[in-house]
Amino acid sequence: MKPIALAIHGGCGVMAQTGLSQQEWEEARADLASALRAGWVVLSKGGRALDAVQAAVIVLEDSPHFNAGHGAALNAEGEHELDSAIMDGATLAAGSVSAVRRIRNPVKAARALLEDGSLLMLTGPAADRYAEEHGLEIVSPDYFTTQRRTDTLKTMQAHERAGTAASASEAEKHGTVGAVALDSAGHLAAATSTGGYTNKPAGRVGDSPIIGAGTYARDGACAVSGTGQGEFFIRHVVGHEIASRIDYLDESLEHAAGKLIHLDLARYNIGAGLVAVDAKGNIAAPFNTDGMFRGWITPDGDLSVASHREVFFVERLR
Known part of the structure; x- marks a missing residue:
C-alpha cells in the first residue's frame, strides 16, 4: 500500500503557556486531534487528499480556539473578513476566497470555486453571494466573534495608541489554520x-488565499500551508518556492521548508511557520516563534499534536 500522510497547523505564535487554563490547552489539542481524525478517515478509506484537507480545516474553522471561522480575528473596524484557499496537487486546480463575512466555512466556498473551474478567486460580498447561491451555510457575522478575540482587539488597539504594537506577542497579532495531505x-x-x-x-x-504563497500543492513535490505575517509569504511565494527547491534542486522537504522559515524569512524578524508533506509522506513543520499549534499523522498511523516544543503522542490509527 502506498503511504498516506496528513499534517495540520492552527497558527504560529501561540500564547504563553500561562495564557490559557489547562482545560483550554487540552481543548485546543483535542480539536487538533479531531481535525486530524477527520482527514485520516478520508485517507484511510482510499479517499482523495483534497477531501482530507477540507475535512480537517472544517473542524478547525468550527473550533473557537483558532483564528479561522468561529473564533476568527477582528479587523480595525471590529469586523471579520475571512480568507481561505484549497489546491489539488494532481491538477493544480484551486479555489480561493478573501474578505468574506457570512460564510460559516470559507474553505467550502474555496472548494466550490475549485470545482466550478471557470473561476479561481472571489472576494468580499461577491464571494458571500456565490457561496449562498451554491447552497453553502450562511451565518450572521457575529457567529464568528468570541470574547477572546474581542479582548485581543482591545489590547492591540491599546498597543497602537501607545506606540507599542511592535512589542505585542505573535499570539496577539495573527493566526491561521491549514492542512496538507498525501493520499494513497x-x-x-x-x-x-x-x-x-x-x-x-x-x-x-x-x-x-494566494495560491503559491500561503497555500500550494504540486504532485511529485509537496503540499504547503503557511502561517505568519502574510505579506512576506507573498513576497517570497513561499509554497511555490519550497516545491521548486524540491523539484529543481532535489532538496529534502525538511531542508527546503526549513530554509524558507529559518533563513529567508528570518531577516524580517517576523513570526512564521508552516506544515508540509512531500510525495513520500515525509512531514515538515518548522516555525520560528515560541510555538505553533500543529499535528500530524505519519504513514504508519501515529497521531501527534503540539502547541509549544513538547509533542504529545495521542494514538496509533492503523
Missing part, C-alpha cells in the same frame, strides 16, 4: 483558512 494514489493537496491578523485594516488580504 500519490496525490497531494493543501488548504488554508484565516481571519488574518488582529486589528488589520479593513480590506487587507494576506497570503492564505
Whole structure:
C-alpha cells in the first residue's frame, strides 16, 4: 500500500503557556486531534487528499480556539473578513476566497470555486453571494466573534495608541489554520483558512488565499500551508518556492521548508511557520516563534499534536 500522510497547523505564535487554563490547552489539542481524525478517515478509506484537507480545516474553522471561522480575528473596524484557499496537487486546480463575512466555512466556498473551474478567486460580498447561491451555510457575522478575540482587539488597539504594537506577542497579532495531505494514489493537496491578523485594516488580504504563497500543492513535490505575517509569504511565494527547491534542486522537504522559515524569512524578524508533506509522506513543520499549534499523522498511523516544543503522542490509527 502506498503511504498516506496528513499534517495540520492552527497558527504560529501561540500564547504563553500561562495564557490559557489547562482545560483550554487540552481543548485546543483535542480539536487538533479531531481535525486530524477527520482527514485520516478520508485517507484511510482510499479517499482523495483534497477531501482530507477540507475535512480537517472544517473542524478547525468550527473550533473557537483558532483564528479561522468561529473564533476568527477582528479587523480595525471590529469586523471579520475571512480568507481561505484549497489546491489539488494532481491538477493544480484551486479555489480561493478573501474578505468574506457570512460564510460559516470559507474553505467550502474555496472548494466550490475549485470545482466550478471557470473561476479561481472571489472576494468580499461577491464571494458571500456565490457561496449562498451554491447552497453553502450562511451565518450572521457575529457567529464568528468570541470574547477572546474581542479582548485581543482591545489590547492591540491599546498597543497602537501607545506606540507599542511592535512589542505585542505573535499570539496577539495573527493566526491561521491549514492542512496538507498525501493520499494513497500519490496525490497531494493543501488548504488554508484565516481571519488574518488582529486589528488589520479593513480590506487587507494576506497570503492564505494566494495560491503559491500561503497555500500550494504540486504532485511529485509537496503540499504547503503557511502561517505568519502574510505579506512576506507573498513576497517570497513561499509554497511555490519550497516545491521548486524540491523539484529543481532535489532538496529534502525538511531542508527546503526549513530554509524558507529559518533563513529567508528570518531577516524580517517576523513570526512564521508552516506544515508540509512531500510525495513520500515525509512531514515538515518548522516555525520560528515560541510555538505553533500543529499535528500530524505519519504513514504508519501515529497521531501527534503540539502547541509549544513538547509533542504529545495521542494514538496509533492503523
